[in-house]
Amino acid sequence: MQLEQSAGETASNWGGTVPTAFDLRVVGLIVVVATLAASVNVPYGGLPVAAVAFLVLLGTGFAVHLLGERKLRRITDELVSRWDEAGGTIEDVTCTTAGSRTEWIVHTPDGDVTVGGVPVAPITQLSVEWQGVGDTMDASEAEENLDRLAETLYEEIFEIGASSGPPK
Template identity: 65%
Template structure:
């Protein structure tokens, strides 16, 4: 009986493709370009148009790089969490890209409800937030990445084990 449940659980979790979609956010990139343009325009009286163009290119490239690094970090964390949940027997139906304001987010669909994993994807200040059933927790992405096993275990217990106990009650 236990073996059948385990097989069914694995079959259900196979609906997840095994990949977390990329989440390069055009709105964040637009903000980066607008900020670079504003900062570069301030340089026109001091260094002329050529200096402003160089400043714009450097600021825009730096901002895009910072966003891409932050997005990769959040994506690695999301992928690691979902992978650990599936390995532990959690049912993950899908992982889709979602958005809220200027945050980069993924929605992890489970039979017990949606888990939203994401945050602000700007490398030096990347924050991870995890929301489930209206409760949200935020932490530094670097700390989350260092303690990913412990984080995944705690969330698995809360979402898949405690969540199933409260649904049965």
């Protein structure tokens, strides 16, 4: 299903890219869990086994975080691209504060839309917030229903939002 372009919309200033986000909270959790799990191996296999376990768990944790972040970035990019193609004015897409969350702020004339979530591959969650109202869903479900999700959010943000004006 294609989004229809609204008449009278201005062109976007968006450059077409969504920046990479890095979530220090998830990285911290990965380091703590890897350290605790590896420390259990010290009495049974000694420091060499604990060091190997730490490195394996750390590498796996970083891979899981990277896969989750890529999935969220891909969904965000697709949503913003579809909104732009449909005639929504996208001013810019930026990351939130210096790596403390995996979130992107989509700047529109009608207010900012925050897209982000939990970047852990098997349980990646997508959240979208606009004007204080948010929704969270499984990222795989969002990817499967991307057309419908983009259309619903477009109507809410650009059509209904444009008639009510920017937030005060």
